[in-house]
Amino acid sequence: MLLVGIDAQNIDDTSSATAGERPAHSTFLAHGIHIVEHLTNLGELPAGGALFTAVPPKFEGTGTFTVRAFAKVPA
Numbered sequence: 001m002l003l004v005g006i007d008a009q010n011i012d013d014t015s016s017a018t019a020g021e022r023p024a025h026s027t028f029l030a031h032g033i034h035i036v037e038h039l040t041n042l043g044e045l046p047a048g049g050a051l052f053t054a055v056p057p058k059f060e061g062t063g064t065f066t067v068r069a070f071a072k073v074p075a
Contacts, residue, residue, distance in 0.1 A: 003034040005052070005069075007042045011035055036069060045071055 004011070011024045028035055036054055050071040057065065 005036040007039045
C-alpha cells in the first residue's frame with residue numbers, strides 16, 4: 001500500500017479561492033495512494049525511514065475517519 005502523510009490540516013489548499021476543489025486528494029486517490037493528515041512530529045523521523053502504522057476504527061460507509069497513527073523507529 002502507498003500513502004502520503006502530512007503534518008497539516010489538509011493536503012489541499014482550504015482557502016475560499018479553491019472552495020470545492022481538491023486536486024491533491026483527487027490525484028493521490030485516483031492512483032490508489034491513501035492520505036493521512038493531521039500528523040505531528042514528522043521532522044523527528046529518521047531520513048532512512050520508519051515503520052508507519054495507522055489503525056482505524058472498524059466501520060464502513062465514510063471516506064474520512066480518525067486513526068491511531070504511530071511510527072516505529074529502528075534502533
